[in-house]
Amino acid sequence: MNSAEDKITNWFARQSKLDNRKFPIGIGDDMAMIGLGSDKSILVTTDMLLEGVHFDLSKATLEQVGYKAMAVSLSDCAAMATKPIGAVAAVALPKRFGQKELKQIHNGINIAAEKYNCPLIGGDITSWKTDAGFAINITMFSSQGNCRPVKRSGAQVEDVICVTGFLGGSDLGKHLEFTPRVFEALEITSMVRVNSMMDLSDGLSSDLPRICTQSKVGALIEEDRLPVSAQAMSKNDPLGAVLNDGEDFELLFTLSKEDSEKLFENWEGDLIITPIGEITSTGIVEMKTACGLIVTLKQKGYDHLGSGNGV
Numbered sequence: 001m002n003s004a005e006d007k008i009t010n011w012f013a014r015q016s017k018l019d020n021r022k023f024p025i026g027i028g029d030d031m032a033m034i035g036l037g038s039d040k041s042i043l044v045t046t047d048m049l050l051e052g053v054h055f056d057l058s059k060a061t062l063e064q065v066g067y068k069a070m071a072v073s074l075s076d077c078a079a080m081a082t083k084p085i086g087a088v089a090a091v092a093l094p095k096r097f098g099q100k101e102l103k104q105i106h107n108g109i110n111i112a113a114e115k116y117n118c119p120l121i122g123g124d125i126t127s128w129k130t131d132a133g134f135a136i137n138i139t140m141f142s143s144q145g146n147c148r149p150v151k152r153s154g155a156q157v158e159d160v161i162c163v164t165g166f167l168g169g170s171d172l173g174k175h176l177e178f179t180p181r182v183f184e185a186l187e188i189t190s191m192v193r194v195n196s197m198m199d200l201s202d203g204l205s206s207d208l209p210r211i212c213t214q215s216k217v218g219a220l221i222e223e224d225r226l227p228v229s230a231q232a233m234s235k236n237d238p239l240g241a242v243l244n245d246g247e248d249f250e251l252l253f254t255l256s257k258e259d260s261e262k263l264f265e266n267w268e269g270d271l272i273i274t275p276i277g278e279i280t281s282t283g284i285v286e287m288k289t290a291c292g293l294i295v296t297l298k299q300k301g302y303d304h305l306g307s308g309n310g311v
Ligand SMILES: [Mg+2]
Pocket: 030, 075, 076, 079, 198, 199, 201
């Protein structure tokens, strides 16, 4: 069931024998957590974006790429309901890039930095000797929000599974200008106890099994309840887009029935939150189709290592 990326990530996790007091959260979640003694801690995430994979410079401006680089890491802060502190950026520039291009990238970074109170605090600039692809990496730090950081591994049987926003079709432009759900994650966790959470980066069909694997549970979602984006509706296969398109950067979380009722009664945010199913004890991820059939959900989201590479 697991993607090649999940397999190697699990292998890495098995190789690193981390001291749980120093590193309460290690490999395999949206951020790692470093304990600093006397109940203090800091969290860290890193994300690299590659030209030709995460952006296309014939369709995106450098400002948009700078914004997106920050936004994907901010989305990881949201995934654990933590507060962003600051970020460092590293870039590998094609030979043709100079000061003008760096300032454009910096502008995009700063738009996100100001909105989320997460300044750029350092970085590194390197250049290729050729016009090789542009790459940008952001490493971001955050601190605990209204509760302990919400891990992927806390889902409980009978939890309600929820997603924010509308899913699918991010490749039609949304992936460049999405809103990381930092404020909403902090708001939700100030209202109710969230048992597990992550951000949807690789598509629901790949990301929901990650919560299930780490929590040692299964899930049953309902096709009829999935919030389909306008972009997904415009595609040939809207359901496939909702399940498998990566880069929605919405929140996927689970909470008890009582807490979900409390959340839906009291939620006043503009962002739509949709219950899409329930955590089960089956150990597999299933979907009830529009005509009532229960089918196993195939993991068809984005796999950064592709398939068949023997990992
Ligand atoms: Mg993530």
